[in-house]
Amino acid sequence: MKINRLFTICALAGMVFASACSDKKDSDHLVILHTNDTHSAIDPDRHDMGGAAxxxxxxxxxxxxxxxxxLIDAGDAVQGSLYYTLFGGEVERKVMNAMGYDIQILGNHEFDKGMEQLAKEWKQLNANRLSTNYxxxxxxxxxxxxxxxxxxxxxxxxxxxxIxxxxxxxxxxxxxxxxxxxxGIKAANEEAARLKSExxxxxxxxxxxxxxxxxGYSDMDIARNSHDIDVIIGGHSHTVIDPNDNRSGVPKWRVPNADGDTISVLQTGxxxxxxxxxxxxxxxxxxxxRLIPVDxxxxxRVGSKIEEIVxxxxxxxxxxRSKKIGNSPYEYERKSPEMVNLLSDFVRTRGAELSGKPVDLSIMNKGGIRNSLAAGPITQGEIIDIAPFDNSIxxxxxxxxxxxxxIAIMASQDGQGVSSNVEILYDPSTKAVNSATIDGKAIDHAxxxxLATIDYLAAGNDYMEPLKRSTILAKSPEVLYQILIDYVAEGKLDKLLANPDKQQRMRSF
Structure with a gap:
């Protein structure tokens, strides 16, 4: 019966499960399935990849x-689609409970709606909730x-x-x-040593x-300083670690620890x-x-279990997602200079309206842009997916x-978004800023x-601590995505949308 059962599974699953489909006895094996940074991606993305079902x-x-x-999740299961904006983690929690996650940990975006909302949702999780260093x-x-x-x-x-x-x-x-x-390194080593001693x-x-x-620190820092950790299942950096890709420059999954032994570091993107x-x-x-593509x-073979929840x-x-508010003649990919520049210039324009005076420059973080904009009709939902956070300008x-x-901090982050009148050059190896100009003039210390930006950055987040040394002059009463929706609906973004700027305004030399 066991051979027949496995044969049926293999026939259903196809060759992608070849390593799993054998009749060998594996009672001495532990198979871990893991996810990270799924970011409320309940449905497949615009390239028809992923999807909870x-x-x-x-x-x-x-x-x-x-x-x-x-089944393990390494954090940031939420924030990034309308499912989170509208329902605050409820959909993700129900779906993950249905999938039967055994362990879940917190990412940074789990905190986006505050502690009360976080506690409400996580009290209802079926998984073991781990935090060694909080x-x-x-x-x-x-x-x-x-x-x-x-x-x-x-x-x-x-x-x-x-961790x-x-x-x-x-x-x-x-x-x-x-x-x-x-x-984190201290807590990881101490708890791992305690477990091994027991x-x-x-x-x-x-x-x-x-x-x-x-x-601060990373998975590689944990690995280099560890004596007792055998495997690291990570998240946060959205790194695709493919154990079967041995090309030069690809993130390594087998790395040395403090004793020179080789341990495994994995992440799924x-x-x-x-x-x-x-x-x-x-x-x-x-x-x-290995990595198994979800496509x-x-x-x-999709069943009704997840669909009934969603x-x-x-x-x-x-x-x-179907409520049309405007049109874009071009596609703006999420991580492209065109998208970063579009949002940066929009923030500067709105900042000038808020202050009633010209704004010298604007700053926008790449991490605040969560989705792409397709060419063609623009919908209300699409705009919220692009800028889902409750940020004001x-x-x-x-x-x-x-x-x-x-700007030096932004250079250390491989550049962030700035308005069209700003040019910044930095050294790619040292991240030292070589020049920084506004309207062709060097920035004067005195x-x-x-400056126009979002309140998240103004509070020193994304490690932009120097912005806290400023004086706030004005703040938008609406959140960023609502301002964007209004701009698109009123045609106030048409000129920017029709003239995509491919220039890297912060670039290495």
Whole structure:
């Protein structure tokens, strides 16, 4: 019967599951399926990749083929589509409960609607909630998280820890009230050592700190300083780590730890377009891994389980996605200079309206742009998907010295968005700023400039601490996406949309 059962699973799943489809006894194996940074991508994206119902097909298939399967999410399951903007995490929570996640950790965007909303949703999660390096005593999250869990598999055991980023500088301060951050490397090493001393055979760190070169610390820093961690399942940097891609420059998945031993570091990218699979032989501690694409080849096997959950919410989402408000003659890809420049110039224009005076420059963060704009009709929902955050536009006065300090931080981030009258050159290796001009003139340390940006950045977030040394002159009563919707509907964005600027305004030389 076992051979027939597996044959049926393989026939349904197709060759993509070749490694899972065998009749071997795998009771001494642990198979981990993992996601990160799915960002409310309930439906397939505009390139027909991803989708929660498709992910469910893969999860069910792997569970059917293996004896010991766990499903883990490494944070930022929310924020990035209308499902979150409209329903505040409810859809994502229901879908992930239905999928049967075993472990979930916090990302930074889980905090976007504040602690009360976060506690409300996470109290209803079925998964084990891990946080090893947040002290939540006295906060609304107290009692919801544990520092580690242990899974027994036969005579072996595997411990799991959860390592989070420092919220300061990336999460709005009011949104993480009561959360006390503990050094992640120290917490990871101490909890991993404790688990190993108690007889755990392997330790897996589930992290939301980024793969490498992140502010503070990263998965590679955890790996380099670790003695007792065997596998790192990461998120935050949206890094695609494909264990089967050995080309030069591709992120490495097998890296040395503090003892010179090789450990595994995995991440799936973002938006649910891949599902990660890790197969651990607990007898030998050998690890194999792969990325499984989530695409349309799965559509004829999609069941009704996820659709029944999503259907009541989809009607309102589709109404907003179908409400036409304007037209774009060109496509603006999310990460393109054209899109970053479009939003930067829009912020400067609105800033001048708010202050009643010309604005010297504007700054827009790339991370605040969450989706692309297709050529053709523009819908209300599309605009909200592009700029889903509850950010306002602000105008501030800032000294040239503080502005230059902030530009140096933006250079260290490989550039951010600035208005069309600004040009910044920086060294690609050192990130040192070589020149910074406004209207062709070098920024003067002693001069005061009028700057338009969003209130998230004005508060020093995205690590733009120097912006806190400014004076706020004006603030929009509407959030960014509502202003954009109004601009498009009134034709006030038509000129910018018709003239895409491909120039990198902040660029290395």
């Amino acid at each position: 498709r992910r469910m097909v893969l999860i069910d298939s792997v569970r059917g083929a293996h004896e010991n399967v766990m 002290d939540l005593t006295g906060s609304t999250l107290e009692g919801l998280f544990v520092p580690s869990v242990v899974r027994a598999i036969g005579d072996k055991s595997v411990g799991f820890i959860g 989070n980023l420092d919220p300061a500088g990336i999460v709005s301060e009011a949104n993480y009230t009561g959360v006390k951050y503990i050094d 007889g755990v055979d392997m330790v897996i760190a589930v992290t939301h700190i980024g793969y490498e070169n992140e502010p 973002s938006s649910g377009v891949n599902l990660g699979e890790i197969d651990i032989n607990l007898a030998t501690k050998d690890v194999t891994a 349309k080849r799965l559509d004829d 259907a009541p919410y989809r009607k309102q989402v589709e109404e907003m 602000v105008v501030m006065e800032i000294k040239g010295k503080d502005l230059l300090d902030n 001069k005061t400039y009028r």
